[in-house]
Amino acid sequence: MKYDSLSQLEQDHHPTAISKRLSTPTKPQILPDAILGAIDGCVTTFAVVSGAFGAGFSATVALTLGFANLFADGFSMAVSNYEATKAQKEYLDTIKKTEADHIERIPEGEREEIRQIFLQKGFKDQTLEKIVETITQDKNLWIETMIIEEHGLQKNEPHSVRSALSTFFAFVFVGAMPLIPYLIPSLTLAHQFMISTLIAALMFFLIGILKSIVLGKLNLTSGIKTLVIGSAAAGIAFATGYLLQNIFAISAV
Secondary structure (H helix, E strand, O other): OOOOOHHHHHHHOOHHHHHHHHHOOOOOOOHHHHHHHHHHHHHHHHHHHHHHHHOOOOHHHHHHHHHHHHHHHHHHHHHHHHHHHHHHHHHHHHHHHHHHHHHHHOHHHHHHHHHHHHHHOOOOHHHHHHHHHHHHOOHHHHHHHHHHHOOOOOOOOOOHHHHHHHHHHHHHHHHHHHHHHHHOOOOOHHHHHHHHHHHHHHHHHHHHHHHHHHOOOOOHHHHHHHHHHHHHHHHHHHHHHHHHHHOOOOOOO
């Protein structure tokens, strides 16, 4: 968290505030999933639009392909994210059960692991032994310490459904933006593509800006980088469609 004043920083680090903050369960972070879904959604949809325009397809074809890819890829990405976070949760549960079993069967060996972990952190003699004694008196704390220190995992379990939903809705919402001009039949195909390009560029830039804000500092460079990545993907799709249409004489019908 970024603080604008020293007094605010000091207030948030008062013993009472620290105790309250540390005792509050950490909420699962879904913003990274939403940002990932938004970027991929916009890249996927605009790549389809660019490829269709490069190949000389009509607005109807571009719109059909765009929406088909939007929902199919959004669903696929959400399911993939769900499976990934579920696998992460299952792995964490497995590690917890393994450590609990080891504590029951070979407690002295597990105590020695705690001892060596904190020895490497610079604790020695009575201080080290006091730490080992304190941690190993509480089985939950013991397991939690092993999860973090030995396995390098976070103790908080990921929320699979929430991650999947945030990815899907961000994918569909942002991904649908470049398709809006194709819903306006009064526009020419060239104008539809031009407006779609501007909308996609704006989406890429805003997503990059949002990423920088999440990190605590507004950074225009982040927006430009995301814009460049999205433009490169669209450019590849356009070139592919153009080559297929003009070099290999693939029909647009």
